[in-house]
Amino acid sequence: MKIGIVGLGLIGGSLAWDLQHLNYQVIGVSRKESTCDLAVEMGIVSAAGTNLAILKGVDLVFVCTPLGAIASTTLELIPHLQENTIVTDAGSAKGAIVTAITPHWRNFVGGHPMAGKEESGLKFAQVNLFRDNPYVLTPTEATPVESVALVARIVEALGAKLYQCTPEVHDRAVSWISHLPAMVSASLIATCLKEPNPDIQQLARQIASSGFKDTSRVGGGNPELRRMMAEYNREELLRSLYQFQETLGEFISLIEAENWDALHQQLVMTQQARPDFLNHNSLSDL
């Protein structure tokens, strides 16, 4: 089976690498000639080029461009494909993308590999990036069952933990545990910058330790990626942000009222609940 990968960054490059190891023939497409050359040099693709036309004849294409380019790239890609080619993507929001592409290409299976690292770009690509991490597929009622099954088999061959749900369920779940934390974390950093007294501002920076470091990590990450999360999952993100505002207000009310027992109960609850959200995977999402 021939597999095309459009977008040879961290995700596309790491996918290419694993798929080559699984003995698929992988053909890469990047906007940059130099990235195509690097992918060939690294030996992670059999061929690579800047023109989508080289994907003519492939059986499956992973569109691994940034979120904002997935739909437009896929629409550009379609005229070059055989009728039965399956297209899947790697975007972190699914509703808008599935809605934009499905009317034009029935054989589209929305996908979200929840793996990554701080760094981006082909040179940070690695083998087994997806192993033991969640990989969500979001078929709709219109998606051919055999297309979903084929993508699912490949996801499992990558060693990822496969989940399937609707684009809507995906977007809401991802908003809670990924897009909301990113905006909350960014708001935390922005808040700390507002201390007007320069001595206090400086001391805060000097004594900030791992508590601040961890809580601010996702808010200090790639701005483009986070902007697109918000743009492509706006409705669910807003829903989760409103809920967060409400919960934060409840915490504030308890502190205002000096209701320490109730605050303690809340903190016991959050301590007890957190482990249920962990231990399901090994690496980082972004």
Added chain:
Amino acid sequence: MKIGIVGLGLIGGSLAWDLQHLNYQVIGVSRKESTCDLAVEMGIVSAAGTNLAILKGVDLVFVCTPLGAIASTTLELIPHLQENTIVTDAGSAKGAIVTAITPHWRNFVGGHPMAGKEESGLKFAQVNLFRDNPYVLTPTEATPVESVALVARIVEALGAKLYQCTPEVHDRAVSWISHLPAMVSASLIATCLKEPNPDIQQLARQIASSGFKDTSRVGGGNPELRRMMAEYNREELLRSLYQFQETLGEFISLIEAENWDALHQQLVMTQQARPDFLNHNSLSDL
């Protein structure tokens, strides 16, 4: 010089260990006989007991009890002390403690070693816990200069990074980078629990990855410690929480207005600002 340590938990135990290595004679006090026995067995104190009276004759006392017990323990301790004994503490909020103790003991130097780990208790005590981490002293105008100098010398001998400021400046700075993140992080966990659809709730837990893990870490920590942070630094914590509410509201407004360029600018700013808060220390605060 003889040094007393009241409260043989992670902080008190680690302090005792380092001070023994620095050739001070260390005498420990714990409410529990078994903790005293363990401290003696570990060889980190020359003697230990449950009665504060054994600290008669020491030159310096570190009060390392939980935040809520520092003032009352120090007031109990005072009748046993020589007139020139210096008392310092290890609490993460300083204003309320300094105000409570200073009228009763002039030789009190508020202190906050910003080191710790997830675990608590003497059995997790370790050598060099304070090395390269911030350690803030909060003398007032009434604190004898030579007492501050003595505590400062010991802090530096521990390898910690010494900062000095007023209790008020400490409490505000710590609120931004430690107490606020704890409440924001706890609110994040509590928010994610509010998804009413059990399938989405379950999927969110399954696919939560390192972004959620890091952002939720301090909100899922010791409830007692966090409740006391709020109780003892209530005013500054509320001030930082109100500022956070405002900033969060600004992020929400940008997303509501689909003002992606302005959101992007905010995210560029938070990405650029974050490194200024890091790299100043090596271990974790709590």
